[in-house]
Amino acid sequence: MQEFILDIPTDAVTLAEAVAWAQEKLSQNRPHFIASVNPEICLSARRNSTLQAALLAADLRIPDGIGIVLASRLCGGQIRERVTGIDLMEELVALAAAEGKKVFLFGAAEGVAAAAASKLKERYPSLLVAGTAHGYLPQAADEEVACDIAASGADMVFVALGSPRQELFVAKHGAASGAKLLMVVGGSFDVLSGRLKRAPLLYQRLGLEWFYRLIQQPKRILRVRIMPAFLAAVTQQRLFTSGRRQC
Secondary structure (H helix, E strand, O other): OEEEEOOEEEEOOOHHHHHHHHHHHOOOOOOEEEEEEOHHHHHHHHHOHHHHHHHHOOOEEEEOOHHHHHHHHHOOOOOOOOOOHHHHHHHHHHHHHHHOOEEEEEEOOOOHHHHHHHHHHHHOOOOEEEEEEOOOOOHHHHHHHHHHHHHHOOOEEEEEOOOOHHHHHHHHHHHHHOOOEEEEOOOHHHHHHOOOOOOOHHHHHOOOHHHHHHHHOHHHHHHHOHHHHHHHHHHHOOEEEOOEEEO
């Protein structure tokens, strides 16, 4: 089931359902794009038609953010579980290790993707890392990176370039990468590499992970401040249409 939040379709899935979906798609010979939907991306897409088109091209859009859960509740929707990008990435890495699938990490500062891959290898010794590439490259190099991914034989690609570049990379170059699954993961490499500490489980369960990250990165205050504007926009656009739920 999908719910339209500020015109962006969001899948009402649980973490377990998202993993099952991904496992099924690994057997299909075409790329599948997993996007994350959060308040900031919804508002950005209203101003950026290219980003909106990229999100509409995604095959699965996970409800990544407590703001999306709140928006769904405001509209009487069914999204009750926040599926974070890092949680889904970790589950997919575990799946890749179990099934002998190759992963490629692209993005973040120089050395971070490699460090994250190293940490994941420690956790999952059987994991096959096809390669890594940092994200501090000009956008003109994206096509070359996609070719490198294809040459590596990667089955899954995790892209951490920040929005909207990561979404645009997958939408434009996903097919050329040859991978079956391509997922955008924001700042996940920083956490997985150990550069940033993830919020304690209590913060995660209370939907306060954003607050813990704000303590670590005060500059994120500008991103946090969009929440009132997002919820106001959702309230204004609250309506229902036949066959889909929109807010």
